[in-house]
Amino acid sequence: MDYQTLKTDILILGSGGAGLFAALHALQANPDLDVTIAVKGLLGKCGCTRMVQGGYNVALSPGDSVERHFMDTINGGKWLPDQDMAMRLCQTAVTRVQELENELGCFFDRNDDGSLHHKAFAGQTFDRTVHRGDLTGIEIISRLMEQVRALPVNMMEEHRALALLPSRDGDALAGVLMVDMRSGEFRVVRAKAVLMATGGGPTMYRYHTPSGDKSMDGLAMALRLGIGLRDMEMVQFHPTGLLAGRDTRMTGTVLEEGLRGAGGYLLDGNGERFMLNYDADGERATRDIVSRGIYAEMRAGRTTPNGGVYIAMSHLGAEKVAQKFPGMVKRCADCGFDLAGGRVEVVPTAHYFMGGVVVTPDTRSRLPGLFVAGEDAGGSHGANRLGGNGVANSTVFGGIAGDEMAGFAAGQGTWADIDEDLVSAAIDESMSPLRRAKADINSIRDRLLDLMWEGVGVLRDAQGITRAQTQLADLKSELLASGIGDANRVFALSWHDWLNLQSLIEVSEVIAAAALSRENSRGAHYREDFPEVGSLEESYFTIARSEATGLKVERRPVEFSIVKPGESLIQDD
Amino acid sequence: MSSSAATSSTGSIAVSVWRGDARHGNFQLFQVPQQPSQTILDVVTWIQRHADPGLSYRFACRVGMCGSCAMMVNGIPRWTCRTHVNKVLRDNRLTIEPLRNMPIIKDLACDMSEFFDKWKQARGQFEGSSTRDQQVAALSPGLPRRRIADAATECINCGICYAACDVVSWNRDYLGPAALNRAWSLQNDERDCAGEQRLRAVAGDAGCHQCHAQQGCATYCPNELNPTASIAGLKRMVSQAWFNKGLACHPGKKCGLGKRHA
Numbered sequence A: 001m002d003y004q005t006l007k008t009d010i011l012i013l014g015s016g017g018a019g020l021f022a023a024l025h026a027l028q029a030n031p032d033l034d035v036t037i038a039v040k041g042l043l044g045k046c047g048c049t050r051m052v053q054g055g056y057n058v059a060l061s062p063g064d065s066v067e068r069h070f071m072d073t074i075n076g077g078k079w080l081p082d083q084d085m086a087m088r089l090c091q092t093a094v095t096r097v098q099e100l101e102n103e104l105g106c107f108f109d110r111n112d113d114g115s116l117h118h119k120a121f122a123g124q125t126f127d128r129t130v131h132r133g134d135l136t137g138i139e140i141i142s143r144l145m146e147q148v149r150a151l152p153v154n155m156m157e158e159h160r161a162l163a164l165l166p167s168r169d170g171d172a173l174a175g176v177l178m179v180d181m182r183s184g185e186f187r188v189v190r191a192k193a194v195l196m197a198t199g200g201g202p203t204m205y206r207y208h209t210p211s212g213d214k215s216m217d218g219l220a221m222a223l224r225l226g227i228g229l230r231d232m233e234m235v236q237f238h239p240t241g242l243l244a245g246r247d248t249r250m251t252g253t254v255l256e257e258g259l260r261g262a263g264g265y266l267l268d269g270n271g272e273r274f275m276l277n278y279d280a281d282g283e284r285a286t287r288d289i290v291s292r293g294i295y296a297e298m299r300a301g302r303t304t305p306n307g308g309v310y311i312a313m314s315h316l317g318a319e320k321v322a323q324k325f326p327g328m329v330k331r332c333a334d335c336g337f338d339l340a341g342g343r344v345e346v347v348p349t350a351h352y353f354m355g356g357v358v359v360t361p362d363t364r365s366r367l368p369g370l371f372v373a374g375e376d377a378g379g380s381h382g383a384n385r386l387g388g389n390g391v392a393n394s395t396v397f398g399g400i401a402g403d404e405m406a407g408f409a410a411g412q413g414t415w416a417d418i419d420e421d422l423v424s425a426a427i428d429e430s431m432s433p434l435r436r437a438k439a440d441i442n443s444i445r446d447r448l449l450d451l452m453w454e455g456v457g458v459l460r461d462a463q464g465i466t467r468a469q470t471q472l473a474d475l476k477s478e479l480l481a482s483g484i485g486d487a488n489r490v491f492a493l494s495w496h497d498w499l500n501l502q503s504l505i506e507v508s509e510v511i512a513a514a515a516l517s518r519e520n521s522r523g524a525h526y527r528e529d530f531p532e533v534g535s536l537e538e539s540y541f542t543i544a545r546s547e548a549t550g551l552k553v554e555r556r557p558v559e560f561s562i563v564k565p566g567e568s569l570i571q572d573d
Numbered sequence B: 001m002s003s004s005a006a007t008s009s010t011g012s013i014a015v016s017v018w019r020g021d022a023r024h025g026n027f028q029l030f031q032v033p034q035q036p037s038q039t040i041l042d043v044v045t046w047i048q049r050h051a052d053p054g055l056s057y058r059f060a061c062r063v064g065m066c067g068s069c070a071m072m073v074n075g076i077p078r079w080t081c082r083t084h085v086n087k088v089l090r091d092n093r094l095t096i097e098p099l100r101n102m103p104i105i106k107d108l109a110c111d112m113s114e115f116f117d118k119w120k121q122a123r124g125q126f127e128g129s130s131t132r133d134q135q136v137a138a139l140s141p142g143l144p145r146r147r148i149a150d151a152a153t154e155c156i157n158c159g160i161c162y163a164a165c166d167v168v169s170w171n172r173d174y175l176g177p178a179a180l181n182r183a184w185s186l187q188n189d190e191r192d193c194a195g196e197q198r199l200r201a202v203a204g205d206a207g208c209h210q211c212h213a214q215q216g217c218a219t220y221c222p223n224e225l226n227p228t229a230s231i232a233g234l235k236r237m238v239s240q241a242w243f244n245k246g247l248a249c250h251p252g253k254k255c256g257l258g259k260r261h262a
Helices: A017-029 A066-076 A083-102 A136-149 A217-224 A287-299 A318-324 A326-334 A390-410 A420-430 A441-455 A462-480 A493-517 B040-051 B113-121 B144-151 B160-164 B166-170 B177-187 B195-203 B216-220 B227-245
Strands: A003-013 A035-038 A154-156 A159-166 A173-180 A186-196 A235-242 A265-267 A309-312 A343-353 A370-372 A540-547 A550-557 B012-020 B025-033 B070-073 B076-079 B093-097 B104-106
Touching (some): A017 A035, A035 A186, A066 A083, A083 A390, A159 A186, A159 A493, A173 A420, A235 A287, A287 A309, A287 A343, A441 A462, A441 A493, A493 B040, B012 B040, B025 B040, B040 B093, B076 B216, B113 B177, B144 B177, B177 B227, B216 B227
Parallel strands (some): A035 A154, B012 B093
Antiparallel strands (some): A173 A186, A235 A343
């Protein structure tokens, strides 16, 4: 199969907060660079930065400090975060928010005196979340997008990355194989530096929040190249995803945390409150606790018609609810539900992936030429991400990646030779479902989402995980023998559905292996057969890698490079 | 033509879907089972998953934040992810087409490039004077100009207003409601310092004066923005600038400011 070869200095995969900031910073550092952004959807429109509701954590308030933000991040991450990354996150968030306002034109909510408004967010000891109403992500990504679109960057929209291409000697990354989803043509982009910022996104669960384009392609490509992935057992579930029944795209999308914070009730199928049976804070307990409470109710069969629980707000006064949460009320109404005055079915929903590629705080992976930022990178969040640290993470490290890659491209970066046989093999593999007869891809997707939900979801144990691993292996064989029965590659969604499933199954295997390896319960990872947190002093994180003999998971001790368990950087704590 | 995978039981909808590419195409009929909670995007997805895997369309966030899935539904531009079937169903029939006023790539997916190029032409990006090393400007949310800027801000660039605009259909160069609405918001942003250049960008032959105030944009904007009002604001601003300083610049001609413009 023919393919076109292009050359660029810096290739960026993804156009969320990380990808766009990287492009901006790379060109600011060196305007002579040739920068290319490739993205699976439309630039700035797909991905999850746009979907941020809550806001952006930044220590800008009088009385708050970077150290306090850092300690909250470490405590929230149950002592698993890479402390140097977490510190870099908290420090750089300050300049990044000022950059967003002063240079990009974001306008975050203000107090009457004109100062930035900081709202309270779960798990934090200070009100530090900067926001724009409850649609912060739209403001951030829209302003970023218009800045980047005004720059001389090469845009490859609706291009799917198929494989990371190492140099012939294997010592560096040389480029990326892509397919133009609109035409079906293959393209190899050779680059001196590549940023992987495809945005993770745990969409292999029956209920999930990320945008539909996300399917862990980045991590799957890294895995195939033998790159180590850390904290892969750490999948954050948001407790209240909308539940609208099978075959509905809206199912799984987030109903915001503030609903519970404001006093909303969670009710079982019989209309009874249940969260107080699980935690003294009831519905206001943290995301992980509420998710587990709902999951336990569902497992006990006390469910709503579609198999979830209800969220009810009407006791707070329908008018008040409509006033306080206009976006959520309108969204539910458009989909046929009355959030303000009635009950809406909800379920826990897979929201964010804490795990990812092992990187240094300056976004370098171990493979020269490969930089990773945003949800594809692991380390900042450890076992749990604080609400408001997600968009901070992607924008902070995206900008850093842009600065670093500009230096790398002008220095040690080269256009390394690519093995053409490798390209041909990868193209051939990607086209295999086009050659095979039509099979029931939807059934494979449904079974994948069900088995991950049941076996490696909110509550886990060895037996369930092992069963899921067997099912995953079977499903993988079935997928590899399945076709879509249509050879047309032009805007071929069903072909991409197949490729998405391949990435999702491969990464699911890693999640399961890492989940089996961690024999304690930390943050988002809860083992019913190992419910204890384990010794904080002996905290370890997992690294998974694909080897010739199969997946290998090892445990590595957390380096307490800044603060040890029992200590704090805050004087008065 | 009816799909073999679909059933034509009483609980089904007759959906007429535009199939084709930039050169030619026609409508194809599908029978889609009706469900209690079902959006237009769910209908389109059902067809691709169960009736015709070759159907092309675009979506991303599923919930009205990204503006990728807009299509013409019974002739009206809508976010398909947030349009409940019951709201638009007529005689158990639906017609779904790609967004108007943009080149078609395939089936229900169109090319939005010109929409974003015009955003850029309207100088739809902020140009400030302070830097990341300075504090954020202290600005009360109640300031009159801030209120105007804010009122026009919540746009997700879905292209619905652009598809709804007849002037865009007549004049392919017209910048369109979304780009001009953004320009208006920026013209009222106290922190922005490119007001003069932006005003020139929107004052030309393809700019704000082309708007006939037919209100298509304001009628169909799912976020209830009013680009018509924003464009009227720009018109006033351009006229004022013209009277004050002689802004009416034309390429290559000398303007009242004594500068030549490219």
